[in-house]
Amino acid sequence: MPKITYIEHSGKEHVIDAPAGQTVMEAAVKHAVPGIDADCGGACACATCHVYVDDAWLAKTGEASSMEQSMLDFANDVADNSRLSCQIKVSDALDGLVVRLPKSQH
Amino acid sequence: MLAQARACFKARLRMTDIGSKHALRMANQINRIVIIGAGQAGGEAAVRLRQGGFSGDITLIGEEPALPYQRPPLSKKYLAGEMDLERLLLRPASVYADENIAVLIPLRAVWIDRANKRVRLEGGRELAYDALILATGARPRKLTLVGADLPGAHLFRTTADADAMRPSFLAGAKLAVIGAGYIGLEVAAMARQKGLEVTVLEAAARPLARVTSPEISGFFLDEHTAQGVRFVLGGQPAFIKGKERVTGVGLADGGEISADLVIAGIGVNPETTLAQQCGLRIDNGVAADGSCRTSDPSVFAIGDCAARPMAHYQSRMSRLESVHNAIEGAKLAVAALLDQPAPTVEAPWFWSDQYDLKLQIAGLFQGYDRMVLRGVMADRAFAAFYYREGKLIAVDAVNRPGEFLGAKMLIQSGRTLAPDLIADTSRPMKELVAAAT
Numbered sequence: 001m002p003k004i005t006y007i008e009h010s011g012k013e014h015v016i017d018a019p020a021g022q023t024v025m026e027a028a029v030k031h032a033v034p035g036i037d038a039d040c041g042g043a044c045a046c047a048t049c050h051v052y053v054d055d056a057w058l059a060k061t062g063e064a065s066s067m068e069q070s071m072l073d074f075a076n077d078v079a080d081n082s083r084l085s086c087q088i089k090v091s092d093a094l095d096g097l098v099v100r101l102p103k104s105q106h
Numbered sequence: 107m108l109a110q111a112r113a114c115f116k117a118r119l120r121m122t123d124i125g126s127k128h129a130l131r132m133a134n135q136i137n138r139i140v141i142i143g144a145g146q147a148g149g150e151a152a153v154r155l156r157q158g159g160f161s162g163d164i165t166l167i168g169e170e171p172a173l174p175y176q177r178p179p180l181s182k183k184y185l186a187g188e189m190d191l192e193r194l195l196l197r198p199a200s201v202y203a204d205e206n207i208a209v210l211i212p213l214r215a216v217w218i219d220r221a222n223k224r225v226r227l228e229g230g231r232e233l234a235y236d237a238l239i240l241a242t243g244a245r246p247r248k249l250t251l252v253g254a255d256l257p258g259a260h261l262f263r264t265t266a267d268a269d270a271m272r273p274s275f276l277a278g279a280k281l282a283v284i285g286a287g288y289i290g291l292e293v294a295a296m297a298r299q300k301g302l303e304v305t306v307l308e309a310a311a312r313p314l315a316r317v318t319s320p321e322i323s324g325f326f327l328d329e330h331t332a333q334g335v336r337f338v339l340g341g342q343p344a345f346i347k348g349k350e351r352v353t354g355v356g357l358a359d360g361g362e363i364s365a366d367l368v369i370a371g372i373g374v375n376p377e378t379t380l381a382q383q384c385g386l387r388i389d390n391g392v393a394a395d396g397s398c399r400t401s402d403p404s405v406f407a408i409g410d411c412a413a414r415p416m417a418h419y420q421s422r423m424s425r426l427e428s429v430h431n432a433i434e435g436a437k438l439a440v441a442a443l444l445d446q447p448a449p450t451v452e453a454p455w456f457w458s459d460q461y462d463l464k465l466q467i468a469g470l471f472q473g474y475d476r477m478v479l480r481g482v483m484a485d486r487a488f489a490a491f492y493y494r495e496g497k498l499i500a501v502d503a504v505n506r507p508g509e510f511l512g513a514k515m516l517i518q519s520g521r522t523l524a525p526d527l528i529a530d531t532s533r534p535m536k537e538l539v540a541a542a543t
């Protein structure tokens with residue numbers, strides 16, 4: 001099963017076994033990783049699952065859709081490597097993915 | 107993580123010992139928290155109590171057999187069979203076990219004794235509480251019609267409802283939807299995508315009449331019509347036709363809609379039976395204050411069953427039926443119970459997915475006196491901004507997430523945007539929001 005590392009803003013790391021097919025958001029929420037709120041449950045409706053994708057993985061996670069990009073425009077502390085984790089699907093190619101969490105989702 | 111949080115909480119307690127005596131008293135008195143209702147609000151409250159450092163007993167009681175789950179996908183991916191129960195659950199069973207949250211499902215609470223702070227469960231067992239959270243949700247309004255109990259006639263609220271209708275939810279089947287609110291239209295959209303023949307019956311003159319403006323209603327009417335949905339507007343159902351199972355819906359004007367499957371989405375009533383029985387104040391739901399505390403200081407009410415003052419709307423009492431409200435109610439009640447700083451109160455927000463249309467709503471549109479469109483409906487990406495006395499109060503955004511989030515931020519912070527600026531699509535929403543006052 002692909003492993004994903006979530007690093008909280010405080011620096012605390014969570015390494016999660018994430019089944020392929022789930023999203024990076026779902027894997028975090030189901031393991032109660034703090035710092036990903038995902039209020040809408042993955043409907044791309046709320047922008048509270050914002051993460052920073054580690055630079056080494058940017059090519060593999062792909063680019064944000066225009067819908068996602070419009071949401072990110074209004075998230076807190078957005079950077080070039082910002083994504084909504086509900087829009088990144090876990091696959092074997094993402095085994096080892098590292099994402100960092102922002103200070104706050106709201 | 108949890109051990110650390112508990113350690114922090116203990117440290118905080120030691121500090122409060124020297125500081126606020128009140129905080130210590132509050133925290134000391136509350137050792138047992140009972141939550142009635144294991145929907146999203148109840149489940150969030152339970153988990154957030156632990157995340158907030160509460161180390162006492164948490165008991166979560168729910169009458170449905172499933173752990174807390176997401177309701178929005180029920181009328182979408184879950185009904186379509188594209189999402190299973192495991193994925194629907196907000197958290198897996200292991201989280202409740204790890205966090206030491208006792209989940210009693212399926213089990214009904216039948217009596218609240220506020221004087222002695224006890225809850226009686228069906229079967230007679232009683233639970234003592236120091237604080238009680240009511241998260242009893244709402245029940246779908248029933249069709250009070252002859253034939254409404256025939257097989258093939260359904261209400262829509264739970265996984266059981268979706269599971270019961272799914273075997274009939276097949277290409278070629280004839281579906282009659284009663285009620286053109288969000289749930290009715292979401293079901294209609296999913297049914298068309300699955301190849302069912304769909305007729306929507308609505309008593310009002312337009313779909314979504316209670317929840318949006320005539321312009322947005324018109325847009326969704328046109329979209330559904332173009333997708334092949336037939337509408338009977340201003341029509342009243344008189345009876346559900348059928349012998350062994352549903353064959354149609356008889357109309358008050360003598361007409362008939364032929365149907366293999368009838369799904370009614372005609373609104374919900376807050377579940378306030380227990381609250382009424384124990385004498386809590388009711389005001390279109392269990393009446394609560396800004397921290398979700400009811401007329402009894404030991405009892406909180408959150409989620410669909412509760413009405414609370416709306417921070418961004420002159421504190422008018424409203425009962426919201428939404429994911430945002432479920433989560434926010436849980437956060438507010440938990441903060442009050444643990445004597446922690448209250449979370450930011452968001453502008454109310456909602457969403458509805460139909461076909462490839464993502465409708466996102468921020469704010470409460472009731473009482474608007476002006477509507478301004480940003481973008482054009484023909485592009486299927488536009489937003490309707492609602493104003494009252496010159497102040498932005500709500501937005502309906504269709505495939506325009508930036509407008510939704512931008513407007514939500516403005517409403518939340520009490521800022522507004524001049525209506526003539528809104529219509530100018532040459533300036534990006536982000537820029538407009540930054541310049542708003």
